[in-house]
Amino acid sequence: xxxxxxxxxxxxxQALYPRGPILAIESSCDETAxxxxxxxxxVLAEKVISQEAHAAFGGVVPEIxxxxxxxxLPDLARKTVEASGLTLHDLGAVAASxxxxxxxxxxxxxxxxxxxxxxxxxxxxxxxxxEAHALSARLPGVSKKNISxxxxxxxxxxxxxxxxxxxxxxxxxRLGGTxxxxxxxxxxxxxxxxxxxxxxxxxxxxxxxxxxxxxFAFPRPLKGRAGCDFSFSGLKTAxxxxxxxxxxxxxxRSVAADLSASFxxxxxxxxxxxxxxxxxxxxxxxxxxxxxxVAANGVLRTSLTRIAAEHDxxxxxxxxxxxxxxxxxxxxxxxEVCHEAARRGLPxxxxxxxxxxxxxxxxxxxxxxxxQAEAV
Ligand code: KG4
Ligand code: ZN
Numbered sequence: 001x002x003x004x005x006x007x008x009x010x011x012x013x014q015a016l017y018p019r020g021p022i023l024a025i026e027s028s029c030d031e032t033a034x035x036x037x038x039x040x041x042x043v044l045a046e047k048v049i050s051q052e053a054h055a056a057f058g059g060v061v062p063e064i065x066x067x068x069x070x071x072x073l074p075d076l077a078r079k080t081v082e083a084s085g086l087t088l089h090d091l092g093a094v095a096a097s098x099x100x101x102x103x104x105x106x107x108x109x110x111x112x113x114x115x116x117x118x119x120x121x122x123x124x125x126x127x128x129x130x131e132a133h134a135l136s137a138r139l140p141g142v143s144k145k146n147i148s149x150x151x152x153x154x155x156x157x158x159x160x161x162x163x164x165x166x167x168x169x170x171x172x173x174r175l176g177g178t179x180x181x182x183x184x185x186x187x188x189x190x191x192x193x194x195x196x197x198x199x200x201x202x203x204x205x206x207x208x209x210x211x212x213x214x215x216f217a218f219p220r221p222l223k224g225r226a227g228c229d230f231s232f233s234g235l236k237t238a239x240x241x242x243x244x245x246x247x248x249x250x251x252x253r254s255v256a257a258d259l260s261a262s263f264x265x266x267x268x269x270x271x272x273x274x275x276x277x278x279x280x281x282x283x284x285x286x287x288x289x290x291x292x293x294v295a296a297n298g299v300l301r302t303s304l305t306r307i308a309a310e311h312d313x314x315x316x317x318x319x320x321x322x323x324x325x326x327x328x329x330x331x332x333x334x335x336e337v338c339h340e341a342a343r344r345g346l347p348x349x350x351x352x353x354x355x356x357x358x359x360x361x362x363x364x365x366x367x368x369x370x371x372q373a374e375a376v
Contacts, residue, residue: 020092024331027109028101066104157292211257
């Protein structure tokens with residue numbers, strides 16, 4: 001089969017496919033999101049709904065999330081297409097997060113995307129959600145200079161906490177990750193103990209501004225250890241112990257502020273140490289990139305800026321709307337996969353046969369091009 005090429009940009013393979021804008025869908029957790037990107041990666045429209053129904057439960061309830069995606073997605077997709085000024089028939093492809101994540105939401109988003117792609121006679125691209133976070137900083141316009149490979153990614157969100165060597169499209173090496181809670185999960189649990197709302201990270205950061213980061217000498221789990229694994233559960237327990245004496249009485253605000261500031265500093269110190277180790281575990285990276293909701297944290301950003309400067313590389317954190325779950329990153333990852341297929345002389349990918357998966361290791365992403373090459 002001959003690759004489906006247009007002659008646009010044929011020499012560098014950058015925008016050979018898809019043959020029209022891509023509609024992308026994100027539904028792996030509690031954000032229902034759609035975006036439309038041009039084949040080159042210009043964002044033509046984006047919409048996201050953060051499901052609020054989970055706040056009352058202090059965490060994401062998978063069944064509620066799946067039902068909400070089902071209720072919200074058709075209308076959100078229609079409004080996103082309208083906002084782009086296009087019609088469905090102008091689309092060149094449809095993409096959706098197909099894993100890893102909460103399986104109910106993934107089934108809703110991926111099947112909606114596949115159904116639409118089939119009805120329109122366009123290809124469907126199954127996107128790995130972590131790969132989408134990993135590549136988000138390469139979206140045109142996010143950083144002043146194009147971020148080249150390899151780069152070091154710190155992914156810190158409510159569900160993930162890991163360092164990745166991003167060596168190319170489909171080539172991701174996990175350098176280390178959490179052995180218990182994700183960083184955002186630890187922020188959320190501690191915020192709950194302090195009586196703050198959910199999600200707790202932003203509220204804890206706000207309260208910490210009133211507190212003293214040196215007030216409590218919290219442990220720095222795994223700091224100095226070889227490798228770059230993370231652990232936050234001991235830190236959480238240490239904080240719980242400080243709260244115990246107050247029993248059922250409300251914590252004085254100044255104590256809660258000192259606890260917040262000391263906890264936040266401990267998390268930032270641990271992450272700084274782990275990232276320093278990650279640098280030593282890979283070929284010198286071009287850039288240090290942070291993604292995920294926790295990358296919004298100011299104290300953490302200061303630590304990461306310092307480590308990047310020590311290694312003489314830029315520190316890039318995409319704007320918050322691209323750090324937290326969104327569909328723009330899903331569309332961009334799908335485009336990167338299409339562009340890479342074009343560079344390799346492969347046909348436009350079509351993943352209608354790929355099933356949603358709650359777990360989908362990044363190490364498998366390299367195979368997609370080999371499998372595609374075999375099928376040609
Ligand atoms: O990436 P994200 O929106 O969703 C996923 O988990 O996939 O990340 C949400 C997490 C929550 O745990 C939230 O508490 C945390 O990111 N977060 C923060 C901050 N903003 C959001 N943690 C610390 N400081 C912040 N400013
Ligand atoms: Zn995510």
